[in-house]
Amino acid sequence: MNGTDPLLEVRDLKTQFFTAEGTVRAVDGISFTVEEGEIVGIVGESGAGKSVAASSILRLIENPGEIVGGEVRYRGETLVGFEQRDGELRERDDMLSNEAVRKRIRGREIAIIFQDPMESLNPVFTVGGQLREFIEINRDLPESEAREEAVDMLREVGIPEPVKRFDDYPHQFSGGMRQRVLIAMALACEPSLIIADEPTTALDVTVEGQILDLVEDLQQKYGTSFIWVTHDMGVVAEICDRVNVMYLGEIVEQASVDDLFHETKHPYTAALLDSMPRPDETVEELNPIEGVMPEAINPPSGCRFHPRCPDAREVCVNVHPENRAVAEGEIHPHRAACLQHEEVFRAGYWGSQPLDDAERAQRHRELTADGGGADE
């Protein structure tokens, strides 16, 4: 491993769910990297595939879901790796076994924090006991030392009276406190990467603020990298270094946080930012994105955003844009999947006929017909 390799590299990752209604292409060929000490955001609306992408990295996908292609590499090890052989997609030989992922990677190298802490903590064991056991097993410490370590961790993440609270059960903790316990648990084995899946969504703003502060402090202290999954552009702006915007299973824009907000290159990102009420200024009229996100079973042709896109043209209906570099960035190029960037895509966007509103609404209605028609 040389110094320029990213900590984590995801290439063309695909995860699908095989349901009675058809194949749901929840994650459809996404690529991104995480560098050492970086906080990388994955942002999008519900159903965009953010959480499935996060879980796929640690191979936590359960039936009827399956990772069906692509590659995930972490520090020279292959967590996920598929290759074409005899016309068929197969797991590569260098892909780690389930046991190796479970024993060596999860928790020790890459930890994950979920949105609902009540689901991650066992209600019939004490909080301290669960944390102690986790440390005991993963770090091979004797029980008494593991207990001391657990108390220290609880204090570190700001649990009041950690010695006394050690023997409390999860239901005796508030939501914010439980989320702190999970952060303590994630940090306990000093992993290099923590995947946080909407960890502050269920919390109040003041508690969310406390947690974000805590994460920033801990990140500086331990140099941990984060993948932060969220739907909240405010949280992205606060803590992320780089951001991936997801729409219907694909990454449509990828940039440093400043470029994403101030040099926006994809109409979906722009529309998302435009539709939000703001806390720091009074917005008289909101500009909502038309319609709803279609199902991932039968995504729209061409660019998947075209039925809702204010800038869509004829060519967008037929040509599917890859997520390509469209501008320089600080370290990584600014990528966007939009044909407007003619100099990169050369699909004849500007010469193409703009889709008028009626046409777009019609297409949208067809796509979401079983969902009760367009929202507007």
Place this chain on the structure above:
Amino acid sequence: MSDADDVAFGDTLLSVDGLTKHFTDDGGFLGGLTIDMDDGFSVAYDRDSVRAVEEVSFDIRKGETLGLVGESGCGKSTLARTILRLLEPTDGNVYFKGRNLAEIGGEELRSQRKDMQMIFQDPQSSLDPRMKVGRIVEEPMKAHGLYGDAEGREERAKELLEKVGLDPQHYNRYPHAFSGGQRQRVNLARALSVNPDFIVCDEPVSALDVSIQAQVLNTMNELQAEFGLTYLFIAHDLSVIRHISDRVAVMYLGQLVELADKEELFENPQHPYTRALLSSIPVPDPRAKGTRGVLEGDVPSPIDPPSGCRFRTRCPELIAPPEYDLTPAEWENIRTFTRAVDRRAFEAASVDAVRERFFDDAVPYGEAGTVVDEAIGLVCTDDWESAATLLRERFAEQSICAREEPAYEVPTEHGDSRHFAACHLHKTDLDEVH
């Protein structure tokens, strides 16, 4: 809508006066029974009450949107339900068009309800999955005997579906065929079906994605203008509140702490809690310099709320007790130390280590210094309980914040509405103390 009791736009439509709601633990016959084994075998019978809403007063004017914001558990929803008499108030009055809702009952209350409707947070569970949306919208009309026969009601329902941005053709569909945003529109149509004057919206867009949220908020604004509606809009999201409200009330632990015009509240907040809340919202702009996480700890229990100002246990601007003559830096150290001891947030290795950690830049002298020294001594002998009690009794509980309930009107800078802030910092003769 040509009742004699019609209220003109801008006049008070609803007036809440000293409204209080306490819940007692209805654990059955033996629910409040406690047996103290340490003390021989004494049996005690007492019921703790959760003081969910306490002494809340405000007015809502016809045609306006009053935003009600606060963290989870602060009593927002209880307040809304008590106003509508879905819950019996423990104390206080609610006047709707001048009539005291707390006093009427039975049929009179029922018919009054058609003027007041409610929309709930979860659009899924507030619609009956076995009813077609047409029937859902017609149900309240039927209950109040409006729009004559079935035909009249169907026509009205279709008209309403169109008004809220749905296709009237969907009259015969079931709720499951709609998306979350569309379901919330069905809820809106149902609420509008009886021509209400006043709608309580309890977190109506919290469960929706941002892009859908904007669609629904815009529709609500249009409906308000068209039907002359008055909204009490409850939300925890300050961005949504800022967008939709005319005036905003901030609630903390069952009480209103601040009430002002939207612009005034966001640009000139006068209560430390409001300021903390505003500064903790993540701003969707990476160039915005934010301070966040300014509040420590959790909201105290509403069973035994702090005396005086309920926010004082977490307030970053708790007022120093006057008798010690402390400098601001000394007081800040004492405050930080008191809360750290309360939370046992550090390890007390030695007296010097504790002193260095908390009182490095400003050491209190005199009586205050003696109390601090005593507390540090207690902490180092591992007697946290006594140290916490000592500090609390000698400092925090001597503050005016602990001894008097605050209620002040402050000068307005934006707009012309009155601005209320429940904080002793606005007590005028206090200037030299702080």
